Amino acid sequence: MTTAATRTEALLAARRGRLGPSLSVSYHDPLEIVRGEGQYLFDRAGERYLDCVNNVCHVGHCEPRVVAAGQRQLATLNTNTRYLHESILEYARRLTATLPAELSVCYFVNSGSEANELALRLARTHTGARDVVVLEHGYHGHTQALIDLGHYKFAGRGGQGAPETTHVVPLPDPYRGPHKGYEPATGAAYARHVETAWEQALAAGRRPAAFLAESISGCGGQVVFPAGFLAGAYTATRAVGGVCIADEVQVGCGRVGRAFWGFELQGVVPDIVTLGKPIGNGHPMAAVATTPEIAASFANGMEYFNTFGGNPVSCAIGLAVLDVIQEDGLQRHALAVGERFMRGLRDLGARHPLVGDVRGEGLFIGLELVRDRATLEPAAAAADELVETLRHRGILLSTDGPHHNVVKIKPPLVFTHENADEVVEALDDVLATL
Numbered sequence: 001m002t003t004a005a006t007r008t009e010a011l012l013a014a015r016r017g018r019l020g021p022s023l024s025v026s027y028h029d030p031l032e033i034v035r036g037e038g039q040y041l042f043d044r045a046g047e048r049y050l051d052c053v054n055n056v057c058h059v060g061h062c063e064p065r066v067v068a069a070g071q072r073q074l075a076t077l078n079t080n081t082r083y084l085h086e087s088i089l090e091y092a093r094r095l096t097a098t099l100p101a102e103l104s105v106c107y108f109v110n111s112g113s114e115a116n117e118l119a120l121r122l123a124r125t126h127t128g129a130r131d132v133v134v135l136e137h138g139y140h141g142h143t144q145a146l147i148d149l150g151h152y153k154f155a156g157r158g159g160q161g162a163p164e165t166t167h168v169v170p171l172p173d174p175y176r177g178p179h180k181g182y183e184p185a186t187g188a189a190y191a192r193h194v195e196t197a198w199e200q201a202l203a204a205g206r207r208p209a210a211f212l213a214e215s216i217s218g219c220g221g222q223v224v225f226p227a228g229f230l231a232g233a234y235t236a237t238r239a240v241g242g243v244c245i246a247d248e249v250q251v252g253c254g255r256v257g258r259a260f261w262g263f264e265l266q267g268v269v270p271d272i273v274t275l276g277k278p279i280g281n282g283h284p285m286a287a288v289a290t291t292p293e294i295a296a297s298f299a300n301g302m303e304y305f306n307t308f309g310g311n312p313v314s315c316a317i318g319l320a321v322l323d324v325i326q327e328d329g330l331q332r333h334a335l336a337v338g339e340r341f342m343r344g345l346r347d348l349g350a351r352h353p354l355v356g357d358v359r360g361e362g363l364f365i366g367l368e369l370v371r372d373r374a375t376l377e378p379a380a381a382a383a384d385e386l387v388e389t390l391r392h393r394g395i396l397l398s399t400d401g402p403h404h405n406v407v408k409i410k411p412p413l414v415f416t417h418e419n420a421d422e423v424v425e426a427l428d429d430v431l432a433t434l
Contacts, residue, residue: 004045008032026398027391036061039412039419041396049391050419053398055364055410058253058278059324063414066281069320070313078313081108081306087315094322095279096289098260100269105295107288108310112249112276113141115286118304119272120145120210122290123243126297129207133197133237136171137220137402140212140247149212152219152402167201169193171217172225175357175368176376184228191232198240208242210272215262218250221401222366222408224359230266243294244268249276249286250364254325255413257335257362265361281321285314330413334362340417341365341409344424352431354379365409367427368401378403382434389430395423 008030015023031049035042038060041049051061059066073087081088092106109115124130132149134140139152147153148163155161155168162168172190174182179189198208211233217223234244251262252275259265261273271294276286286309298304308314325331342358345367349355356370356379369379369386383405387397400408411419 007044026396028388029391031391038063039415048394050395050411050422052396052409052411052415052419052423054396054412055250055255056277057282057412058255059281059321059328059330060412060414061282063281063320063324065324066283066317066320069316070283073313073316076312078311080308081310085312085315087312087319088310091310091315091318094319095275095287098322099273099289102269102291103273103289105290105292107290107304107306108314109286109288109306110284110308111141112247112274112286113143113146114306114309115249115274115276115288116140116146116212116245116247117143118288119245119274119290120149120212122272122288122294122298123210123245125300126243126294127207127209127241129209129241130165131167131201131206131208132165133167133169133194133201133208133211133233133242135213135217135220136168137217138171138212138214139219140214140249165206167197169197171220171223172229173217173220173223174226175223175359176221179226182224182226184226187226187228188232190226190229191236194233195236198236198242202240208237208240210243210245211237212245212247214247214250215265216251216256216361216364218408219400221368221403221406222360222364222410224361225266228266230263230268234268234270243271245272245274246270247274249274250410251361252276253278253321254331255334255362255364255410257331257338260331262361262364279318279321280314281317283314283317285309285318325413328414331362334413337415337417337420338362338365341420341424344420345427348424348428348431351428354382354431354434360409363409363411363413363415366400367407367409369405369407378405379434380404383407385434386427386430389433390426393426395426397423 032044033041034044041051134149139150140146179186246263272290345358354369357368369383371377371379383399400406
């Protein structure tokens with residue numbers, strides 16, 4: 001008789017034989033997930049799990065209106081953008097309507113990595129330069145060009161360090177970084193590192209192409225930047241002829257609650273914005289939005305064509321996602337639920353010394369665990385144990401950050417007030433045992 005344990009081992013053995021060994025699985029006791037609905041995932045035995053970490057299915061797993069839109073279009077036509085089709089124009093219009101007016105030109109691709117790769121090409125073609133300033137612990141994708149820009153990758157295990165065209169500045173972390181707090185003075189202090197990086201690059205004969213940063217740092221530990229950081233970094237970059245790229249692949253489309261896009265929280269307008277995961281709700285699609293001037297520079301005689309980017313099925317799905325966000329008020333919902341969630345998590349900090357910091361915007365939240373609040377000694381083992389324990393209680397979380405001690409919380413936006421209370425209560429129970 002095949003038991004759940006033997007089936008799991010058989011699947012793991014098959015993965016080891018058929019899939020690359022660098023591909024990991026979640027949890028020490030892996031899950032075989034076969035169905036999703038809203039904010040829940042279901043395993044093969046029918047057990048339900050509250051998904052607190054899947055920021056891909058932005059408006060909920062298998063959201064019926066999104067599924068239906070894709071099915072209708074797939075049953076009618078799916079082809080490339082060399083044929084005229086109204087849906088790509090309507091989707092571009094609807095998408096750019098959510099962005100600052102300057103960002104009026106779209107390119108459609110298939111993944112966040114592809115979007116950031118294209119953004120890099122746009123910036124380098126427009127400026128005629130190659131050098132990029134990036135943030136410590138940043139991650140922007142898995143192509144070689146983006147590995148060369150992702151400190152999280154090139155400075156980590158298996159990495160080969162930064163090429164001479166990449167310049168790394170400190171992550172503007174108000175909790176753990178060299179400058180503390182969220183005040184404008186702290187943001188300005190971090191922005192001066194960007195200014196200094198460009199000065200040093202120019203002194204070495206390098207030419208600035210771009211400043212690239214997520215609007216809120218994901219792999220850095222769900223870090224919300226201090227006020228004024230992006231404004232200062234953008235000013236410093238534009239002063240030397242570079243362009244500014246906002247990576248919204250994880251945080252965009254209303255997740256942050258107080259704004260539709262993360263960069264809006266900092267009061268800036270990027271030159272290029274990359275969009276990914278949430279815009280397709282699990283369907284592989286992404287986009288780049290930029291200015292007409294940069295788009296004109298990129299039209300240098302080399303055609304840009306993407307076989308699947310902007311196809312009618314993807315556009316139908318993208319339009320349905322925007323409809324659901326608007327019709328269901330999910331941006332406002334993310335703000336309200338996120339505020340309640342953060343209050344609950346901060347209450348935990350008053351009772352549990354392991355809770356060092358609670359931070360976030362909307363439903364993009366980090367819970368940092370430390371062994372000592374004075375020294376900020378990371379509590380990575382405790383964070384791992386907490387996540388593994390809650391997995392067996394039907395709550396799915398994960399860890400992030402350079403010290404692997406930040407519990408990341410970024411659920412589908414249909415996550416409810418009651419879901420937030422459930423997670424806080426479960427965290428309270430588990431933290432008491434660690």
